[in-house]
Amino acid sequence: MIRLMNRFEKIYAIVSSIPKSKVITYKQVSDIIGIKNPRIVGFALHKNKNPKKIPCHRVVHSDGTLAKGYAFGGPLKQKEKLKKEGVSFLNDKKVDLKNSFYSILSKSIS
């Protein structure tokens, strides 16, 4: 049950469930978890302890721009990763959400 998990646990669960070549927004994640502040999502990812399990690079802002504080190589690295996975970009700073957005089946995280 997702409700029995800590906020961070939920965030990690959701982010780690994002499939390859897909991205999701902080807004979406926070909405799924039930918190009103997307900032918590970023905060959680910042201090995440399982970088290899948490594809933080697949989490972007609501407008498709990349996170400025990506802690595992920087935004540039993040962009490269996404590109290599097949995520389409509108330009150098924004991902094509309408094409690569991950419509999470939410609550299935349990």
Place this chain on the structure above:
DNA sequence: GTCCTGACGAGTA
């Protein structure tokens, strides 16, 4: 317990 900080979002100018 309190205070400060933080990977954001939406609204306004």
Place this chain on the structure above:
DNA sequence: GTACTCGCCAGGA
């Protein structure tokens, strides 16, 4: 379209 401000919640000291 860009820049700035305010609000929001949770974690860590």
